[in-house]
Amino acid sequence: MAVLGILISAALLLGSASAASLGVVYTEGGMVEGKNIWLGLFRSMDVFKGIPFAAPPGRFEKPKPHPGWDGVLKATEFRKRCLQPNLLQTDTRGSEDCLYLNIWVPQGSKVSTGLPVMVWIYGGAFLVGGSQGANFLDNYLYSGEEIADRGNVIVVTLNYRVSTLGFLSSGDSDAPGNYGLWDQHAAIAWVHRNIAAFGGDPNNITIFGESAGGASVNFQILSPMNKGLIKRAISQSGVALCPWAVNRNPRAFAEEVARKVGCPTDKGMVPCLKITDPVALTLAGHLELTGSPSNPVVNNLVIAPVIDGEFLPEDPSRLFHNAADIDYMAGINDMDAHIFTGFDIPSINQPFQDTPVEDVKTLLTALTKPKGEPAALAAIQEYTLGWGADPPQSEVKKTIVAIETDYIFLVPTQTALYLHTNNANTGRTYSYVFSEPSRLPLYPSWMGADHADDLQYVFGKPFTTPLGYWPRHRDVSGYMIAYWTNFAKTGDPNNGDSKVPVTWPAFTSAGHQFLEINSKMNQDYVKQKLRTRFVYYWTSTFMSFPTVLDSK
Incomplete structure (x- = not known):
C-alpha cells in the first residue's frame, strides 16, 4: 500500500508538472498573468480574470481603447460589474469602470494553440x-472552466454597460444609445486581435448568450460593425426580434429619467445627464416589474437597444x-415565460387557487392591443381551441404560460x-427547445423548463457541484456542452471531439427541423414544425390586421 501511495503521489506530481501553462502573456495593452489551476494528469487550466478590453468609459459615449499599463498586470480577480440596480432596484452595485473580460484556457501536456473561442x-x-454571474460559495x-475543459475550447466572458448608463438614448445624435452593444463589440474585437497570444484561433470565434445576452448575440451578428470578427453564434432564449429587445420610443424613457434627476427635457437634457450622479441616474431607470393580465411585465421592459442608424x-x-456566412443556433426553453406569467397572473403557481378563464382573454387582449379587438378575438379562438366547455385548471x-412563451420568446x-x-x-x-423540467421546489407538477434553467447545464454545474444534482442532470449537461462546443469547432453540433446522443439536423425553411434537448433524449426528440399554428397566428394572421394603436 505504501508503494502504491508513493506511485500515486509521483504520478500526481508528474501530472501537475507536465501540464502546460501560458505564464505571462503579451497583449496589446501590456503583459498579463493569470492563475494556472491543476485539473488532473496532464490537464490544467489557465484562468485570467479582469483584463481591460477598453478604457473606463465616458458617460453616454462609445468605449475607447485602453491606454495600456506598465509591468505585469495580475489578472487573478473578477472586476466589478457595470453600475446597475440591485435586484429590488432600491440601491446600486458595481462601477462605471467596468470594461473587463475573463479568459479560461485548457492546457494539456503542451501549450494549447489554435483553439476555438x-x-x-x-x-x-x-x-x-x-x-x-451569480456567486454561491465562490462557485x-x-x-468557463467546465466548458473549456470538457469541450477543449477557450471561454471568454465580458462585462458591458447595462441599465441607464448602457442603453439610455435621446433618440438623436446627442446620446444615440446602444453603449452596451458597443461595449460587447469592443470586447469581441479585442478577442479577435489578442486571443492568438492565449492559444486561440482568432478566425474561429463563437459568441453565445442567454435572454438579453441571446438578443445581444443576434444584434452583434446583424450589425455591420462586426464584419469578419464572428464565425458562429448561439442565442439562448432571446433574439433581436423579441418584443422587449428594441425600444422604439427611447426619447420617452430618457425624458422620464431626466425629470426624476432634475434635468430639463429639451436641448439641455443630455449635457445635464452627463454630469448627474451616476447612482441617481441608475436608480432613475427603475423598471416596473409587477404586472397584471391587462398590463403584462413584458410591455414595461423599456431599457433596450435602439435603431440608431x-x-x-x-x-x-x-x-x-x-x-x-455566420453559423447560427437559436432556441428557447419550453416554458421560458413562466417567470413573467408568475408576475402577471400569480394564481398560475397556486395549486389551490383557480385561474379565471377571463385572465386568458384579458392577457391576449393586452398583447394584441396594437391591432385591436379583431386580433384579440382571433388569438383567443386560437389558444382555447380544444378546451371544451369546462377546461381543467392545469390546462x-x-x-397562459404558452401564450407568453410564444409571444415573448418562441x-x-x-x-x-x-x-x-x-x-x-x-x-x-x-433550432432547439430545451425541456428538462425545472428543479425549483414548489413549482406546479406540469412545469417544464423556466427562463434561465438552461444556464446551469451549459456551464456544467452538475459536474462542478455534483451533490446538488441527480445523474440525469449530468447527462443533459454533458449533452449541451458537447453540442455547443462541437458547434463552436465545426459549425455542426454533431461533429467535433465530443460524442452526442442524437444527430441534430440543420433547420431549413422546408423541413423546419428542431431538436428537443433533455435528459431522456433519443431519435424521437428530433422533431419538425415547432408550434407552427401559433407561429402562423403571430407572424401572419396577427400582422394582417390593421394597426389601430401605436404600441410604443
Missing part, C-alpha cells in the same frame, strides 16, 4: 448582470444578410431562424 454575453433584461455561474442601421428584421394555467426565435436560413450563403442554421 467561445465568447459569453450575459442576460439580465439589459438592466443587470455581470461577466462572472460563479459563468465560470449606425450599430443597427435599420430594423433588425432587415439586417439578416449581414449574417449570411388553463399551461395555456415566435421571435422561429422568425429569426427563418430569416437566417433564408438569407444564408455558407451559414448553417440550427
Whole structure:
C-alpha cells in the first residue's frame, strides 16, 4: 500500500508538472498573468480574470481603447460589474469602470494553440448582470472552466454597460444609445486581435448568450460593425426580434429619467445627464416589474437597444444578410415565460387557487392591443381551441404560460431562424427547445423548463457541484456542452471531439427541423414544425390586421 501511495503521489506530481501553462502573456495593452489551476494528469487550466478590453468609459459615449499599463498586470480577480440596480432596484452595485473580460484556457501536456473561442454575453433584461454571474460559495455561474475543459475550447466572458448608463438614448445624435452593444463589440474585437497570444484561433470565434445576452448575440451578428470578427453564434432564449429587445420610443424613457434627476427635457437634457450622479441616474431607470393580465411585465421592459442608424442601421428584421456566412443556433426553453406569467397572473403557481378563464382573454387582449379587438378575438379562438366547455385548471394555467412563451420568446426565435436560413450563403442554421423540467421546489407538477434553467447545464454545474444534482442532470449537461462546443469547432453540433446522443439536423425553411434537448433524449426528440399554428397566428394572421394603436 505504501508503494502504491508513493506511485500515486509521483504520478500526481508528474501530472501537475507536465501540464502546460501560458505564464505571462503579451497583449496589446501590456503583459498579463493569470492563475494556472491543476485539473488532473496532464490537464490544467489557465484562468485570467479582469483584463481591460477598453478604457473606463465616458458617460453616454462609445468605449475607447485602453491606454495600456506598465509591468505585469495580475489578472487573478473578477472586476466589478457595470453600475446597475440591485435586484429590488432600491440601491446600486458595481462601477462605471467596468470594461473587463475573463479568459479560461485548457492546457494539456503542451501549450494549447489554435483553439476555438467561445465568447459569453450575459442576460439580465439589459438592466443587470455581470461577466462572472451569480456567486454561491465562490462557485460563479459563468465560470468557463467546465466548458473549456470538457469541450477543449477557450471561454471568454465580458462585462458591458447595462441599465441607464448602457442603453439610455435621446433618440438623436446627442446620446444615440446602444453603449452596451458597443461595449460587447469592443470586447469581441479585442478577442479577435489578442486571443492568438492565449492559444486561440482568432478566425474561429463563437459568441453565445442567454435572454438579453441571446438578443445581444443576434444584434452583434446583424450589425455591420462586426464584419469578419464572428464565425458562429448561439442565442439562448432571446433574439433581436423579441418584443422587449428594441425600444422604439427611447426619447420617452430618457425624458422620464431626466425629470426624476432634475434635468430639463429639451436641448439641455443630455449635457445635464452627463454630469448627474451616476447612482441617481441608475436608480432613475427603475423598471416596473409587477404586472397584471391587462398590463403584462413584458410591455414595461423599456431599457433596450435602439435603431440608431449606425450599430443597427435599420430594423433588425432587415439586417439578416449581414449574417449570411455566420453559423447560427437559436432556441428557447419550453416554458421560458413562466417567470413573467408568475408576475402577471400569480394564481398560475397556486395549486389551490383557480385561474379565471377571463385572465386568458384579458392577457391576449393586452398583447394584441396594437391591432385591436379583431386580433384579440382571433388569438383567443386560437389558444382555447380544444378546451371544451369546462377546461381543467392545469390546462388553463399551461395555456397562459404558452401564450407568453410564444409571444415573448418562441415566435421571435422561429422568425429569426427563418430569416437566417433564408438569407444564408455558407451559414448553417440550427433550432432547439430545451425541456428538462425545472428543479425549483414548489413549482406546479406540469412545469417544464423556466427562463434561465438552461444556464446551469451549459456551464456544467452538475459536474462542478455534483451533490446538488441527480445523474440525469449530468447527462443533459454533458449533452449541451458537447453540442455547443462541437458547434463552436465545426459549425455542426454533431461533429467535433465530443460524442452526442442524437444527430441534430440543420433547420431549413422546408423541413423546419428542431431538436428537443433533455435528459431522456433519443431519435424521437428530433422533431419538425415547432408550434407552427401559433407561429402562423403571430407572424401572419396577427400582422394582417390593421394597426389601430401605436404600441410604443
